Amino acid sequence: VSDASTHIPVLPAETLGALSPRAGEVYLDCTAGLGGHAAAVAASLGPGGTVVLCDLDAGNLARAESRVRGAFAGTVHAIHANFADAPDHLARLGLAADMVLADLGFASPQVDDPSRGLSFKRDGPLDMRLNPAAPISAADLIAETPERELADLIFEFGEDRHARRIARAIVEARRHGPITTTARLAEIVRGACPPSRGPGIDAATRTFQALRIAVNDELGSLERLLRRIASAGQELAAGRGGWLAPGARIAVISFHSLEDRPVKRCFADGVARGWAEALVRRAVTAGESETNANPRARSAKLRALRIAGGLGQSAV
Numbered sequence: 001v002s003d004a005s006t007h008i009p010v011l012p013a014e015t016l017g018a019l020s021p022r023a024g025e026v027y028l029d030c031t032a033g034l035g036g037h038a039a040a041v042a043a044s045l046g047p048g049g050t051v052v053l054c055d056l057d058a059g060n061l062a063r064a065e066s067r068v069r070g071a072f073a074g075t076v077h078a079i080h081a082n083f084a085d086a087p088d089h090l091a092r093l094g095l096a097a098d099m100v101l102a103d104l105g106f107a108s109p110q111v112d113d114p115s116r117g118l119s120f121k122r123d124g125p126l127d128m129r130l131n132p133a134a135p136i137s138a139a140d141l142i143a144e145t146p147e148r149e150l151a152d153l154i155f156e157f158g159e160d161r162h163a164r165r166i167a168r169a170i171v172e173a174r175r176h177g178p179i180t181t182t183a184r185l186a187e188i189v190r191g192a193c194p195p196s197r198g199p200g201i202d203a204a205t206r207t208f209q210a211l212r213i214a215v216n217d218e219l220g221s222l223e224r225l226l227r228r229i230a231s232a233g234q235e236l237a238a239g240r241g242g243w244l245a246p247g248a249r250i251a252v253i254s255f256h257s258l259e260d261r262p263v264k265r266c267f268a269d270g271v272a273r274g275w276a277e278a279l280v281r282r283a284v285t286a287g288e289s290e291t292n293a294n295p296r297a298r299s300a301k302l303r304a305l306r307i308a309g310g311l312g313q314s315a316v
């Protein structure tokens, strides 16, 4: 599934249902990835439609762009940026999005490529940056963060109850030399945790998640994007235009509770304040056939809302 042309996105039908693309509309894909969702949306936009692709990872952005361009006669823009800044790029292009999708996290080729340092299953440099031009790698973070902060980070972003022991073991190990590979870090983390009872998840999983979130400031970027959506929604409700078109549909797919919580809060707030209406009553999850075919879909949660104004559409 690493090949862009065969990659199947998560919750494809549910996402399309929530976004309900129409001919001639403008679609912003905040997390272009391998272009799976974007290609599916583009298929409904016709030659008058516009697809704006955004990704922090230039390699993924290029893959998504070539996939969409290969099958779509409309206009395509590719922006190599953090999605929190995508609204500024849209404004610069003079566009207002009718649909926005953020399918959070990483794509399989990023994890499968050992040189990215995202996986402990294959040894590689301890990097973890989705954008290789970002200033701090996971190895830098591990080398420089004081023990207490490291423990807080692993506890908060990894929700690992062994965070303190893990941080202590990392600090002890780094006294003997820099920790520069994923296999070395995984070995230190496993050594710090009590043996697991049965075939659960690998003891290193949560620490790796925590470091990836911290290195890429994933929750900070998500919060910034949600704030941009909320303020654009409020502006539209007050009759002022912006980077979102009246009636815009917004969908977010998250993969763990740290991501889902702020999305849920922002969307509930939009409905309560009257600048949006929910498009799905509760988070949509994948069915059994999808989770059997794609284990990553197991933790996927889709939330969607419609910004006030424009044509009506009721919740499903």
Ligand SMILES: C[S@@+](CC[C@H](N)C(=O)[O-])C[C@H]1O[C@@H](n2cnc3c(N)ncnc32)[C@H](O)[C@@H]1O
Binding pocket: 007, 008, 009, 010, 030, 031, 032, 033, 034, 035, 036, 037, 038, 054, 055, 056, 057, 060, 081, 082, 083, 084, 103, 104, 105, 106, 107, 130, 221, 222
């Ligand atoms: C799960 S993949 C998206 C897959 C895509 N929906 C598809 O169907 O192929 C997530 C993508 O988001 C990108 N990404 C993660 N955080 C980002 C951010 N803050 N800004 C822009 N792109 C981001 C990653 O580099 C990755 O390519």
